Amino acid sequence: MLEKLNNLQRTHICGELHAGDVGKEVVLMGWVHRRRDLGRVIFLDLRDHSGLTQVVFNKEANLELHRKADRTRPEFVVAVEGKVVKREKTNSKLPTGEVEVVASKLHILNTAQTIPIPITDQLKASEETRLRFRFLDLRRAPMQRNLRLRHRVVLALRHYFDQEGFCEIETPFLTRSTPEGARDYLVPSRVHPGQFYALPQSPQIFKQLLMISGFDRYFQVVRCFRDEDLRADRQPEFTQLDLEMAFTTPDAVFRVVEGALTKACAAADISVAPPFPRLTYEEALARYGTDKPDTRFGMELVDVSAVFEPARETLQISLPVHALVAPGAAGFSRKQLDELSEFVKSQGASTLYTAKVKEQGIESPLKKALGETGLNRLRELTGAGANDLILAVPANKPAGADRPHAAAATALGALRVRLAAQLQLIPANQWNFLWVTDFPLFDWSETENRWVSSHHPFTAPADDDLNKLESHPGQVCSQAYDLVLNGSELGSGSIRIHDPGIQQRVFSALGLSSREASERFGFFLQALSFGTPPHGGIALGIDRIVALLAGESSIREVIAFPKTTAAQDLMAAAPSRVDPEQLRELGLWGNKRVLDCACGGVWQVEFEKYSMGEKSGVEVTCPVSKQPVHLPVGGRWRAEHWDPASRKWTEAAGQ
């Protein structure tokens, strides 16, 4: 029998009792974490988010009570009334280990079935099981810690931005689809059949409009949506700390963000010292082979094109060639080298050259092509010492005159990070924030055969490069910047275009005619023409920041209810089929038809051809009535039967 709470209230939480509380009558509530039944004495560990307290039930002191305690099972919800006493033997593993509660009353508030995953810190369950039973997974202390850390970080940020004069303003979730950028999540409009809202990839345009409106310091903790493939650090919905400032410069944005990150880190008891170092995009790529370098370790890339130049024909490679040194890795086995080679190829490189620097000389498959002298020069250039391993990767394609960024050694950059981890060269507890600046304004898209924004189309070009906007778009530098922490991109921002003329020129460089531009961004272009202050800002990835501060490698560990890599919610079973009536209401059929079935259900038919003739078409069997049904479809088709009684879809077979 379950008991009511009545007017009973907790006097303490489970993690706070200590020696000073001895003698107090207390009321605790929580979950039965563990029951240790020793026969005439039963110990219950009572758990809530704050910790554990041991509760004792003695058979001789109170037979009824002891029997009740005997009925409890793990994860039962109980209330305990009793007296705090000092323990006979202290348990030094528990913060409450000096005391225990001698129960005088036990209220079983709820029972629990045997749980599929144990509530332990070091859980071995698969992520699939954890996600299916996320509500139980979240009972575990590490998840409680992560989500409470997230709360403190967001709270600290909100407090900071408030103090800095920022105003939090909500922007719409149901908005207009933007042509540039990630794939949109679409929401059908019932009132306007065939038309759609898009969920925002970011509140970019709205925050710029707020600048035009005179809210000169805006911020928002905001959910963003992108319908792209997932990764450990990418979810279809994620949270940004979005901010924008009028009358600002990159330096001013950096100062504000550095202050914010200092507070966010402090919430995790981590101290950081601004200002953060800066690196240009060019330099980051040249030295680290990535635009988000992890600067906690060295192993920087070296351009060794000069050494490979003479052997260019023999090796059939393009220049430039970049190299890096793996310290102390000259002893790597053939198998290990093969693995590294596999890895760089998976990262898009054509080949990996290796050279082992040994006492007796340099061992390398390049010996024939480069000669002794070449290898020695390679060693000098890279600064490799005895027992080091030199790794070199040639460019896939030579750098085009108009595209100086195209031949970056990104595969080698990925190898650098992998090797540093493998060789354990990455120091723990180091927080290397970094600004990466001067990104190119455009990237060339091979698939679309046009220039695309490398940040977004509202990013301001560098003042000095305005004259190249039409002639050499690939050489135009932008006023965009990224915030990087330990090799992770935490945020991305820019100074925006506030001149409608320049905005038009950027649109046309992107291949958007002025007609298309005004169709898609007309309201925005118009707004720019009504007195827009110079402005800029940034958006910080809250999930990534909290994951790093929590020491987690996946943002799923800091999101209460995340989705799988197939963008599904295993607990809620989303996405899901919907009632055909809902689709009908939204006008979402396309080349589908809904046909009534004699059984009272409906057929949802997807087809290539639709014919009204009785002779053409297909015969299928109604899964409810088992009667044959004629569907007037031809070509490739697919039909499903919806039975409203059982609320079940059945795929039809037939021909």
Place this chain on the structure above:
RNA sequence: GGGGACGUAGUUCAGUUGGUUAGAACGCUGCCCUGUCACGGCAGAGGUCGCGGGUUCGAGUCCCGUCGUCCCCGCCA
């Protein structure tokens, strides 16, 4: 869209060259136990080997397909 790893009891895993009734630990159930704290002891229950097909006298094991989870490339302004 492509590559890789994995899928066996509630959970985490083992399972030999294809061969009798698929095992272990934890968890669960029952009994015993007065100071445990990952309590201990004894007994017991628990399996569509993800799913479908194929090869074979015989498949958890081999082959094909499919579904699911994770990692990476592409993609992610």
